[in-house]
Amino acid sequence: MLPYYRRVHRKVDGRELVLYGLHPLEAPPLPELREPLSPNPHLRYHPLRQEWVVYAAHRQERTFLPPKEHCPLCPSREGGFPTEIPFPHFQVAVFENRFPSLVPNPAPPPEGLPVPVGRALGRCEVVVYTEAHVGSLATLTEEERLLLAWVWRDRYRALYALEGVRFVMPFENRGEAVGVTLHHPHGQIYAYPFVPPILERESQAFRERPVLLELFPHLEPYRVDGEEGFLAFVPPFARYPYEVWVAPLERHPGLWTFSQGEMAAFARLLGRVVARYDALFGEAFPYVMVFHAAPLGEERTFHFHVEFYPPKRAKDKLKFLAGTELGAGTFVVDALPEETAKRLREVL
Template sequence: MLPYYRRVHRKADGRELILYGLHPLEDPPLPEPALPYSPAPHLRYHPLRREWVVYAAHRQERTFLPPKEHCPLCPSREGGFPTEIPFSRFQVAVFDNRFPSLVPSPTPPPEGLPVPAGEALGRCEVVVYTEAHVGSLATLTEEERLLLAWVWRERYQALYALKGIQFVMPFENRGEAVGVTLHHPHGQIYAYPLVPPILERESQAFRERPVLLELLPHLEPYRVDQEEGFLAFVPPFARYPYEVWVVPWQRHPGLWTFSHEEMAAFARLLGRVVARYDALFGEAFPYVMVFHAAPLGEERTFHFHVEFYPPKRAKDKLKFLAGTELGAGTFVVDALPEETAKRLREVL
């Protein structure tokens, strides 16, 4: 038996909302308006970089840093501001993004383009971590964080089962420094019709040899934290000063092969990594967190891991990508990984 309850609700505009909880979710839904929902994204091929670019012009209209009383990710209240979640309480909520880059029923791309174009098939979901407007992975209770981990696992399995999906990626953008438009604790999940370039390269590396299994025994100077079966470390090849990876010691293609004990250990370690970030400068630390799981067909050799990309290089200094990073793809880092690992290790 799965350690959570699940309830599916169809929103007024047709989008799917799924509520997850540790107890049955029986409250009736509140009234909600049928908001406009007609996205029409498409793909275009970049002939020099040899990769697809998604065009989703409707995303210019997405909600941008609203006041707390108009947060679309909070629970709805009777007679109050109607949010994306028409329930007065919940624990974790997942719903189809109103401003998606990829859609289940895409429209054809424009005709007459000078480059190949394609349909933006896929799915974009929003994952709301908690009904509390303020918080983070670090401030969730252990029980809440474990529930969230099980939700990620369930969404992996559901999205990989969809026709045409090749890769599924949960991620979180935290902080205005990385472009967040809603402060409520949340992440997203993209289900792609293709394997993105970074994952193609990672898959090839894992097919050639067990890269992370070979690296793990040599990472003591770079260790940040650990939990039974998992290691958090600053990569010796980090491209961002406080970059951290979380890796299971045993190879897993994704969360869906973790045992119950591994799910709990993974959730605890993620929370502590974020707590260390927040303690570093005594404030909420911005980052992008990305789950790297096996693309479809790469399950035999791929090694699941989580990568944190934080833009800060000091309390009041951001790491901006400059010409060598953006133009050539060659990063220049002004802090040694073993030194930043030591700071993160000792900060709690």
């Protein structure tokens, strides 16, 4: 029996909303905002980089840093501002993004372009961690964080079952420094119709050898934290000064193969990594967190892990990507991984 309750609600505009909780949610929905939706993304192929680029012009109009009273991720209130979640209470909510880059029923791409084009088939979801407007993975209770981990696991199952989906990626953008447009604690999930280039290269590396299993015995100077069966570390090849990876010590293709004990350990460790980040400079630490799980067909050799990309190199300095990073793909890093690992290890 799964350790959560699940309720599916069809919004008035046709999008799906899934509510997860430790107790059944039986309240009737409140009135919803009915606005026309017209997402029409498509793909174009980059012949030099040999990768797809997604064009989603409608995203230019997406909600941008609204005041708290107009936050679309808060629960709706009777007689108040109608949010994306038409219920007065919830624990975790997942809904189809109003401004998606990939859609389940894409229109045909434009014709007559001088490069190959494709349909932007897929799905983009928003994962709201809590009904509280302020918080983070670090401030959720252990019970709430574990529920969220189970939600990610369920979304992997649901999205990989969609026709045409080849890769599913949960991620979180935290902080204005990485371009976040809503402050409410949340993440996103993209379900792609292709395997993105970074995951193609990782899959090839794991097919050739068990890269992480070979690396683990040498990571003591880079260790940040750990839980039974899991390690958080600054990779010795980190491209960002405070980059951290979280990985199971045994190979798993994704968290859908974790035991219940492993789910709990994974959730605790994620929370502590974010707590360490926040303690580093005494403020909410910006980052991009990305789950790297097996693309479809790579389950036998891929090793699931989570990567944190934080843009800060000091309390008052950001790591901007400039000429060598953007133009050549070669990163220049301002701090040694063993030194940043030591700081993060000792900060709590």
